[in-house]
Amino acid sequence: MAIPYSIIVTGASGFIGSHLFRHFLARCPVLRLSRVGVPDDPASFSYDEFLKPSLASSIASWNPRVLIHCAGIAHRPNPRSRTSLDSLYEANVLLPTRLAEAARLCGIQRFVFLSSIGVHGSYTQSGEAISENSAIKPSNAYAASKALAEDRLFAILGGSSCDLSVVRPTLVYGANAPGNLRKLQRAVDLGLPLPVAEADNSRSLLSVHNLVSAIDILAHNPKAANQIYVIADSELISTKHLVETIALHRFKRNPSVRIPRALMRIGRQLPVVGQPLSQLSLDCIVNSSKIRKDLLWSQPLDQASAMAEAFSPQPSSL
Secondary structure, eight states, rough: OSSSEEEESSTTSSHHHHHHHHHHHHTOOEEESSSSOOOOOEEEHHHHHOOOOHHHHHHHTTTTEEEOOOOOOOSOOOOOOOHHHHHHIIIIIHHHHHHHHHHHTTOOOOOEEEOOGGOOOOOOOTTOOOOTTSOHHHHHHHHHHHHHHHHHHHHHHHHHSSEOOOOOSSSSSSSSSTHHHHHHHHHHHTOOOOOTTTOOOOOEEEEEEHHHHHHHHHHOGGGGGTEEEEOOOSOOHHHHHHHHHHHHTOOOOOOOOOOOOOHHHHTTTTTTTTHHHHHHHHHOOOOHHHHHHHOOOEEESSSSHHHHHHSSSOGGGG
16 A cells, blocks of 8 residues: 655664665655765755754655654674763664654654663563563663663653654564574574573564564554554564574574583573573563554564575575
């Protein structure tokens, strides 16, 4: 269905943002906001240009109604210096709040903010599932910056003509996804033994295609105004099964091995795979029934099909 107005996407060159850009471009004009803009592209603006009142008429001519904010710093170690912490704060807190202020003034009707399930912590206890009502307890600086940005955005946009919709996705997978899943895929490709043969935990993951589908609804459904949603695939998967699935689709030997618990603790300290193994071997279950019930959202891809697409070798790598 064609959309009779334009949509603004930040972070359109990133993993999630690029999927959103392609998705909406088939239905309406899409403006890209980035630090420097794209030369010779009239639908590309820098953040500074968007924030300048003098350019308000240029942007208004595109009739933008929705701004989807995906840009930010992610998939990096916790900042260890004041400089890196300031950079994180500037990118993940100051930038979205400045964009929200500008959006409110230039007639944007819906601001969609891509947050993180990490604002609720990095794992769940037995019998527990993360929902929108779960406590806010970010386990690292990245998640803390997202939680702070959410608070700032609700304060800025509350009571204005620009609605806010916040989505907190769990770990997102897809072809060429960055972060821990890329490290895990690399370990499988290299045939590194992974001590996960007994890792019968339960984790919620999210296909990037399912996330894009949900954001599309958040961008347009009136019921999503000023709401927060956690989101994940309906299926759960163990780390053991995840590694088996990656190996299957990449035509590699299953590298899972059984080792004593003491050695497992050592394995979690290994370079490259230690961090992803630590995070992926814990339970992290997300209850995304609210978005499914309130907005009648259903994921377009089942997890098995989405993982086949995500982990199969890409044509350029054959």
